[in-house]
Amino acid sequence: MDSRISDLLGLIFRFPAPWVLTGAGISTESGIPDFRSPGTGLWEKMDPMEFSSVEGLRRNPRAFFTHGLQTIDTILNAQPNTGHIVLGQLQQARLIGPIVTQNVDDLHRRGGAIHYYEVHGHFRTASCMSCRNQVPISEVVSQVERGQIPPVCGYCGGTLKPDVVLFGDMMPADYQEASLLAGRYQYIPKLMIVIGSSLTVSPVNYLPLEFNRIAIINNTPTPMDYKADLVLREQIGEVMGGLWDEIVALNEGNSPEPVPYGFNFGHLIAYLDNEMRFLAGQKTRMTASRESLARHTGYIKADLEAAQSIIQAFPAIGRQPLEKAMLQFYLAEIERMNKEFAVWSSETGIEPNAEQSRLNKLLQDNFKDNVNAFLTYTNETEPLPDLVEHFAACAAGCFGFWSFSSRILGLPVPLQDEWENFKKTAKKHRVRQDLDQFLELFSP
DSSP states (O other), rough: HHHHHHHHHHHHHSSSOEEEEEEEGGGGGGGGSSSSSTTTTTTHHHHHHSSSHHHHHHHHHHHHHHHHHHHHHHHHHOOHHHHHHHHHHHHHSSSOOOEEOOOOSHHHHHHHHHHHHEETEEEEEEEHHHHHHEHHHHHHHHHOOOOOSOBOOTOOBBBEEEOOOTTTOOOOOOHHHHHHTTTTOOOOOOEEESSSSOSSSGGGGGGGSSSSSSEOOOSSSOOOOOGOOOEESOOOHHHHHHHHHHHHHHHHOOOOOOOOOOOOHHHHHHHHHHHHHHHHHHHHHSSSSSSHHHHHHHHHHHHHHHHHHHHHHHTTTTTHHHHHHHHHHHHHHHHHHHHHHHHHHHHHHHOOOOOOHHHHHHHHHHHHHHHHHHHHHHHHSOOOOOHHHHHHHHHHHHHHHHHHHHHHOOOOOOOOHHHHHHHHHHHTOOSSOGGGGGGGGOOO
C-alpha cells in the first residue's frame, strides 16, 4: 500500500489545500457503526423512517428517544481515531483545507480540526421544536433517563430535538456555507478527498462535482469511483496513519510546522496538470483545430518554462525539510510534464507557437479568488475569528506569491493600490494581524 499512499500525498502536493468530505466510514474505527455496511450497518437493524425522521419522532417519540439514547451514548463515549487525528494534524499544518463531514459525532473537532462543516448537524446540543431554545445534549439525556419522553423545553414545554438532520429536516447553514465557499475558487483546479462516504446521500453527494479532481478512500464502491484519480479500498486509519508517517519522514522525523501562507507553488502544478490532461484528451480524440492547438500548446510551453523559473528562484535556505521536499516534487512534476509535452508534440506533429506565459494572470485571478473566499467566510452565520484571520492571511500570501512570480518573470509587479485596498477591506472585517508580514516570505 505504500506506493498508493505516496500517490495520495502526491495529489495533496499537486492540488494544495484540498477539501475533505467524510462520511460514517471514518468513525467506524471509533466504535460508531455506519449505515450501509452488510451485516453491521444501522439501516439493516432498524427502519430509518421510524428512528431517524421528523415524522417518526412525532408519531412515536418513545421509540425514537429510547433507541436514540443508545445512539447518543455511543457517540458521546466515542474517541477520535487515527483518521480524525491525522486530518486535524494535516489541517493545522495547512496541508488540507476545510473538512465537510456528514457525521454528527463531533470527532473532527475533538480530533484537532479547526475548519469543518457539519452538514448533518451534531449531538452537542438540542433545540426546542417550538421556540428554538437550545440546550446541551446532556439535558436531553437526563430527561430521557428519568423517563421524561419526549424531553421538553424548560421555556415553552415543546419537544427537545437533538441538533442533527433527520429525514424531513432542512439542511443546516453549514451545508449552504460549504457549497458557497467551495464555489469561490474558480481559477486553480481543486481536489476533494472523500473518506468513508458511500456518496449516496443527497445533496451532499453532489459536492464533489464542484471539484476538478477526486480521490476516494472507502471500503465499498461509490457512484463516483469512475471519476476519481485515486481509489483506495483500505482501512482508513491505516491509510491516514501511513500518510502522516510519510510526511514526517519527508520532514526528517519531525512533525511539520504549518506550511507558510503563500507557499503556492502547487497551484502552478495543479494548473499545468489540468492542461496536460486536456492535451491527453486531444490526442485521443482531437476536437480543436490544429491551428488552435498550436496556439494553445504555445501557451503551455511558456507556462512550463515560467513555472520552472519561479520554483527554482525560491530560496530554499531556511525552509523546513518538508518544504524542500515539496519544491523538489514540483520540479520533478515539471520535468515529467515537459517529457509528456515533447511526446505529444512529436506524435501529433503539432509545433507550439511562440506565446507568452499566462501564469501571471492566473496568479492575479487566484488572489482575487482568495479575497472573495475571505469575504464569503466573513459573511457566514458564525465566522470564527481565528479563521477570519486565516482567510485574510491566505489572500495576503497569494498577493505575495503573485508579486514574487512577477519579479522572477520580469513583469511589472502588482499595483500597490490593490494591496492597500485589500488591507482596508480586511481591517473593516476586524482582522488584527499585520498582513504585510506575509509578503516577507517573498522579499527580494
